[in-house]
Amino acid sequence: MKKQYLTFIFCLVLIIGCATSPTGRRQLMIVSEETAISASKQAYVEMLKPYEQEGKVDNDPALKDRVYRITERLIAQAIRMRPETEKWDWSIKIIDDPKTVNAWAMAGGKMALYSGLVIQLKTTDDELAQVLGHEIAHALANHSAEKMSVAMATTVGVVAVGVATDRRGLALTGAALAAALAVQRPNSRAAESEADRIGIELAAKAGYDPRAAITLWQKMAQVGGKGPPEFFSTHPSPENREKKLAGYVPEMMPYYEQKGDRPIYRL
Numbered sequence: 001m002k003k004q005y006l007t008f009i010f011c012l013v014l015i016i017g018c019a020t021s022p023t024g025r026r027q028l029m030i031v032s033e034e035t036a037i038s039a040s041k042q043a044y045v046e047m048l049k050p051y052e053q054e055g056k057v058d059n060d061p062a063l064k065d066r067v068y069r070i071t072e073r074l075i076a077q078a079i080r081m082r083p084e085t086e087k088w089d090w091s092i093k094i095i096d097d098p099k100t101v102n103a104w105a106m107a108g109g110k111m112a113l114y115s116g117l118v119i120q121l122k123t124t125d126d127e128l129a130q131v132l133g134h135e136i137a138h139a140l141a142n143h144s145a146e147k148m149s150v151a152m153a154t155t156v157g158v159v160a161v162g163v164a165t166d167r168r169g170l171a172l173t174g175a176a177l178a179a180a181l182a183v184q185r186p187n188s189r190a191a192e193s194e195a196d197r198i199g200i201e202l203a204a205k206a207g208y209d210p211r212a213a214i215t216l217w218q219k220m221a222q223v224g225g226k227g228p229p230e231f232f233s234t235h236p237s238p239e240n241r242e243k244k245l246a247g248y249v250p251e252m253m254p255y256y257e258q259k260g261d262r263p264i265y266r267l
């Protein structure tokens with residue numbers, strides 16, 4: 001009887017818990033996007049707090065200016081792709097941490113970029129637009145809610161949530177804690193492919209060279225020293241990443257070469 005009951009619950013979760021991503025992939029979704037967005041808002045504040053207390057957020061005016069200018073053009077394109085995201089409280093913060101090559105995005109367009117990514121990869125604006133476009137794509141495709149769902153659906157996830165509370169001392173519980181943990185969990189390779197495909201399009205439409213997607217990932221693979229960049233632990237390389245990106249370039253060039261002003265979303 002108990003086993004049947006569990007099977008019934010499991011099926012119910014599968015039925016109500018599946019959604020379809022923008023590229024048609026099935027996603028496990030037991031956390032609604034709305035919940036993910038409000039939980040992420042709370043988690044974002046808590047996660048940035050320690051850096052803010054040390055004066056390490058947006059503290060380089062030139063870098064801030066550069067990153068904001070690119071992000072504002074990308075968000076405008078994201079809104080064209082998914083108009084309801086205009087009401088999101090979009091945000092990007094630059095964390096002064098030259099040793100860390102990383103960037104992340106939470107539900108609702110809450111993003112962070114570590115200065116190490118710009119410094120160590122010596123990124124051009126076109127390459128930076130590919131990173132940021134990729135992060136925006138994760139938010140647009142609701143990958144954060146997907147990762148939160150996976151964390152909350154597994155016993156391991158529930159245990160991890162409990163442990164993380166003690167270890168990290170984050171003043172977060174429940175869904176907000178799951179949102180904080182979600183940015184540290186690896187995306188699936190399918191989610192990575194999706195973010196690559198959407199990201200290169202957002203960047204091209206915002207006026208950034210799609211060929212920079214290839215050089216970006218080449219640089220990412222070469223940088224290291226002590227080990228692979230943090231970025232790879234949360235953004236695993238899908239199969240044939242560079243080859244796939246190169247394959248998108250011909251389709252993206254007309255967007256990139258389009259004349260005229262590009263819209264801007266003011267941050």
Ligand SMILES: [Zn+2]
Binds near residue numbers: 134187191192195235
């Ligand atoms: Zn990614």
